[in-house]
Amino acid sequence: MSDNVVPTLPTAEPIRLIDENGHAVTGEQTAGFAMPDDETLLDLYRAMVTARRFDTQVTALTRQGRLATYPSALGQEACEIAAVKSLGADDWLFPTYRDTIALLTRGVSPVEILSFFRGDWHMAYDPHEHRIAPQSTPLATQALHAVGLATAATLKGDAVVSLAFLGDGSTSEGDAHEAFNFASVWQAPTIFVISNNQYAISVPFAKQSHARTLADRAIGYGMPGFFVDGNDVAAMYAVVSAAVDRARAGGGPSMIEGLTYRMEAHTNSDDPTRYREKTEVADWQGRDPIARLESYLDAAGVLTPELRESISVEAEDLASRTRDAMNETPVIDPLELFDHVYSTPRAALLEQREYLAHELAQTETAPGGHA
């Protein structure tokens, strides 16, 4: 139990540095956080534009049947990019299925990212190379892995921070609570970034929590909690990077809720018309995180037409590289199914591998056999 310092509640209004019209915010609502410098903002802008182009491209490819499924993060770019950009090279990211653009921003190649959604294998990139855990599907489970990894790093004397993405719905899971509690008791250098896009598939936030904000949970763990405008990348970046610095300096974990909105369906197989109004979506279109930063940078004279042009060219280039990559059909050896289950070979699995090898050999020769 921490000494009786009265904990402070998160602000009722989300922390904001740039308002919906692209104007700098002053006073209370900044909660004392300073505007990131222009270079940083430009970097965030570039990443968001690229990420969105990638996201829309992948959604298109999914509609064309090139991918098994794709959960889009359209509209959530500020949370995603701000979080990733706040991390150092040695820090670890623990993403969910929703956070694909975060992987892109951290440098994973389109093919290595999309291989999972195409259904080649459960994942393709090397977690150690990128310091990115597998995209987690079982909700909230990855938050505990993040706490464990950060604790291990601390025990080994490495100043490594871990950051776990969580959705609003996933915070209802027991594992989310256990992760918050372990992190605070162990003072693990772990940042919990909750992208509150206000829906868990079809379930609105009101049916998920009765709290004023999810950030209000932090007090119950003696942890700093921040309620942030999740469509204001400047605010998200300021709050998350401050939390990362605090964690690295031994200040323990933080909980950061970014209030945002899922513009697309949950996945391509979802039908949002069953549970939300088009008008609601339209409202949020007006709060677009990229447009907002764009007009701010415009006004600041930082984002020249040339620059904007070159950025969108970069983005287009990525999109076409992604298309090309997805047009190649991957070669997957079915026999690999048996190769990674255990580190040491097992007789039973070798037998089963043999069985499949034999079957494949036959079907290749047989008429109408696959491959």
Place this chain on the structure above:
Amino acid sequence: MSDNVVPTLPTAEPIRLIDENGHAVTGEQTAGFAMPDDETLLDLYRAMVTARRFDTQVTALTRQGRLATYPSALGQEACEIAAVKSLGADDWLFPTYRDTIALLTRGVSPVEILSFFRGDWHMAYDPHEHRIAPQSTPLATQALHAVGLATAATLKGDAVVSLAFLGDGSTSEGDAHEAFNFASVWQAPTIFVISNNQYAISVPFAKQSHARTLADRAIGYGMPGFFVDGNDVAAMYAVVSAAVDRARAGGGPSMIEGLTYRMEAHTNSDDPTRYREKTEVADWQGRDPIARLESYLDAAGVLTPELRESISVEAEDLASRTRDAMNETPVIDPLELFDHVYSTPRAALLEQREYLAHELAQTETAPGGHA
């Protein structure tokens, strides 16, 4: 999500109506709660004295090997009795293995209570007769049952409240969080009484939570939370019964943490010398919940020597009835093992029942056979 009313933090100092010297408390620390009337206090006193005598008697019987195990609640009487006494006849109690004296106070007979700890069967009393769920061993799981029952009652239009006991350690389990969250989202008439006896077997509270108090968790659920002196039965009763009234009136759930202390070992098979100082135990002896109320009632002239005498006679009487009951060896038919697994008979179980019946018949006749 509830409308943006700024939630209020629990008080940093535990709510208290009678201090450790038995004097009435005034001002801030009462948090506006009024002292229960003398009759109520006397009733609480009687119940606590009886409960303690029962508890010490059962501990003694356990040492004599009459019971398989017994988790004593010595020192925690204020939390236990105040909570039970706050409930109406139709309300439901969801106890743990620790809350045996709560069962006694709610009218379960000693034999029906102790049958579980003696190891006759998993439980003996009729849950529906007493509106008491089985004493739960899997930590925090019962809290969800309490929420479900209260929700069902509400759906059926019954003004029934459920009260779940939780230990400090058990609040670390995912199920505790899920129960708090479901209760608040559904606005279930459920009271969570957390007996914070500061240990989970050997693990001190500081290793269980980094929060200032467990009651601080309530804000994260948009739920009223109260941090109470768990050894002040007057305060516990005032806070819990107010919460019960609020819940019954449709005000939803409440979280109440009673700060108390486990005077005995976790169970008879535990060795507290391995993890806590005798001096710590001694300190808490000085905060005894019964002594405190006793001196208050003395001073108030409510507890006459005659009354105190008759109450201790009652308690002694219960103790001897308990001893006698436990001296009888229960008759349990092993064949009952097969009778309650399913509501409809299963061929396999009937066969297995036959098998055991046959075996028993043989061993009865065989030399050295049991029975």
Place this chain on the structure above:
Amino acid sequence: MTLIDETAPAGIRSPAADADAAVAPVSPAAPPALAAPATVSMAAALNRALRDALTDDPSVVVFGEDVGPLGGVFRITDALTADFGESRVWDSPLAESGIVGTAIGMAMYGMRPVIEMQFDAFAYPAFEQITSHLAKMRNRTRGRISLPIVIRIPYAGGIGGVEHHSDSSEAYYTHTPGLTVVTPSNPADAYSMLREAIASDDPVIFLEPKSRYWSKDTVALPVQTEPMNRAVVLREGTDVTLLAYGPTVKTALQAAELGAAEGLSVEVVDLRSLSPFDDETVGPSVQKTSRAAIIHEAAQFGGYGAEVAARVTERQFFHLAAPVLRITGFDIPFPAPKLEEHYLPTAERVLAALDTWEW
């Protein structure tokens, strides 16, 4: 229309079926006689079963993740909230242990919750509530508290789901005393068995083969098929008995067709009830054919097929001409979509396995 759609509902009745028919309740409100045959999918049949149960019994409630306005990710609860209201069918917070745990409390107060785990692997967070409470409550309380709860779990593969969306988790439940575990293979059974499961006073793990959700059949709903604790002989044969359930019943029937072409007379039994196991129906079949094989998608090691092989062998050892075969998934995690075709048992694999026997 697949093989199964012609054969399943009109399947041959198992010997003791009539005797037991009494134990299978059916909505009195809707006598089968009145209904007209129509083409229904398993998904539609399940939806209708929920509707009829909600209509007939006010104590039935349906809740879980996305079962409300969305109608569930598989649309099994389609339009139920609209038609019965939020107090009968609603979206719960996203927590499986919470869903099962609160259902237990509701059942203690006389309700009959029908809850959904969105996918097989997402029932695991509820494992403690299921094994330590749902399965044990009745025994613990000496019969004073029964828990008439149905946990609907879409399970198994074949739909190209990413990891955690294709587990066959039946063995975890069938090994847990106190649970009843059933799985339909066709629309008629889906309706009848779900109605019976909801009417049961014991907790039922109701496993829905998601790859069969869209399989259609001509059925007159409401329909009452065999009691849910009985297996059914779907196709008679004399050379070998194929035991299958849920998604692999279709595989077994296809194998029977292929076998017939090769002059092999294959009997196909749809187990339907995984716990209890219907020895009364399976025994005579194996005695007749003297050979048996069990087909399932789950990994083989410690899978449900092990129990089937063990008990059939215990009871029919001297009738068996060969060891019971297990045609199952491999002992590996369920593969990614592009590779699941190599994992799932096929009719060809069944026949190949039968060829390993000395005949």
Place this chain on the structure above:
Amino acid sequence: MTLIDETAPAGIRSPAADADAAVAPVSPAAPPALAAPATVSMAAALNRALRDALTDDPSVVVFGEDVGPLGGVFRITDALTADFGESRVWDSPLAESGIVGTAIGMAMYGMRPVIEMQFDAFAYPAFEQITSHLAKMRNRTRGRISLPIVIRIPYAGGIGGVEHHSDSSEAYYTHTPGLTVVTPSNPADAYSMLREAIASDDPVIFLEPKSRYWSKDTVALPVQTEPMNRAVVLREGTDVTLLAYGPTVKTALQAAELGAAEGLSVEVVDLRSLSPFDDETVGPSVQKTSRAAIIHEAAQFGGYGAEVAARVTERQFFHLAAPVLRITGFDIPFPAPKLEEHYLPTAERVLAALDTWEW
């Protein structure tokens, strides 16, 4: 001293043992040669194994509920915090999913967590982390992330525990691809197998038979017994092969004694490794005796014995003179203390079962 204590450590080596011995690591710091024989309990042997592992490998950490100053409710971690410090051995918050989940994260960063679930049934809250992550991580990442984690689980009955304290939950784990599941039956194996489990790069479910914690034996620690993936023939016989593991090994050895008195020559095999199953050792034994029985405490239906019976029959069908017998607990929740004697398999039940065979 019980039967097992004389026989177990000096057990006959299984044929292929020497060949495989290489795969069983042993603390180089402590060559067996130097150690002097002493009387040790299984609890003491486990404690010593943890100490030696903590001493030899700085990446080994031990945490869980009450494993610190208390030394665990069974004292298996006695004095480890005092001797290795809070940063190596510590009390975690009370949440099993949290314990397994954080251990996974630690292993991803190169640690070798050895974690304790206080009792069998209290591992259920961690079921999702165990099945969906611990078991699958290596496969998911194509071998890039291995999880060298040992989950110690005191299991089974025989100590008069109240409900939830006596479950035999092995079948849940053995059916889960990706997990290795082992269980020792005597102090020497307890030491050797725990050392090997900790040294393994794969997650190991280490099941400790709590009723054997206090069984003593004369062993020189450190000791290296058979590799943990091998079964061991503890007693040779010619008439029947009794397969047992953990708590029932003693039962099997007692049955062998009783059998001998009746002129029955019983071979006893201690399986030790539940996943993988050592067909190489069990096969020849069954071929020799032509009869086999498996003994375990868990409920029979879908229990581990089903896999044993199924695979032994698949491989030895034409060698078997009778069906493989399963002598197990009943298909009911584990009974309350006063009734467990009627539930647990006994040597008498084993012999009675053997009598049901036609000889």
